[in-house]
Amino acid sequence: MRVLFLDFDGVLNSSRWMHARPTKEAFALEYNISPEVFSHDIRTWALRSIDPKAVAALNEIVHRTRARVVVSSTWRTMYALPKLELMLRRRGFEHHLIGTTPDASTVRERDDRRISRGEEIQRWLDLTEVDASSAVILDDDGDMDHLTPRLYQTEYEHGLCAHHVDDVVRLFG
Numbered sequence: 001m002r003v004l005f006l007d008f009d010g011v012l013n014s015s016r017w018m019h020a021r022p023t024k025e026a027f028a029l030e031y032n033i034s035p036e037v038f039s040h041d042i043r044t045w046a047l048r049s050i051d052p053k054a055v056a057a058l059n060e061i062v063h064r065t066r067a068r069v070v071v072s073s074t075w076r077t078m079y080a081l082p083k084l085e086l087m088l089r090r091r092g093f094e095h096h097l098i099g100t101t102p103d104a105s106t107v108r109e110r111d112d113r114r115i116s117r118g119e120e121i122q123r124w125l126d127l128t129e130v131d132a133s134s135a136v137i138l139d140d141d142g143d144m145d146h147l148t149p150r151l152y153q154t155e156y157e158h159g160l161c162a163h164h165v166d167d168v169v170r171l172f173g
Contacts, residue, residue: 016158140156
């Protein structure tokens with residue numbers, strides 16, 4: 001089984017998108033939401049943060065690799081998996097999310113260090129008995145430890161773009 005570990009901030013959105021995205025008023029109108037509700041609904045606010053062009057690139061990667069998608073983003077600590085999938089679908093996602101990595105952000109090792117994203121992903125791999133060689137990580141951060149060779153690192157300035165698709169597909173091997 002091929003697995004794609006998905007970050008949101010810096011992958012499905014970017015500083016470019018955050019500056020160019022529709023205004024709150026335009027977004028509320030597009031989704032038929034009152035501006036008052038929009039300003040107090042964190043899920044709708046988050047939905048506005050997802051760039052549909054990045055989602056289109058993600059769709060192409062999943063379609064071409066037949067990878068299963070696991071959310072490794074910190075968004076997994078704010079939203080349940082069904083809500084994350086619903087938000088992505090509303091922005092054009094055509095596939096399914098199969099899970100999230102364990103949240104080890106509050107777990108401390110003996111030396112009081114924070115658990116890295118790479119360690120969280122490794123814990124998911126260990127629990128599911130999936131080999132790391134069949135996984136790719138999409139993230140704008142580099143804290144992947146020994147999984148760094150499986151990382152396709154985007155830049156927060158641009159996020160995931162169509163021109164990244166071929167490189168990500170090649171990383172699956």
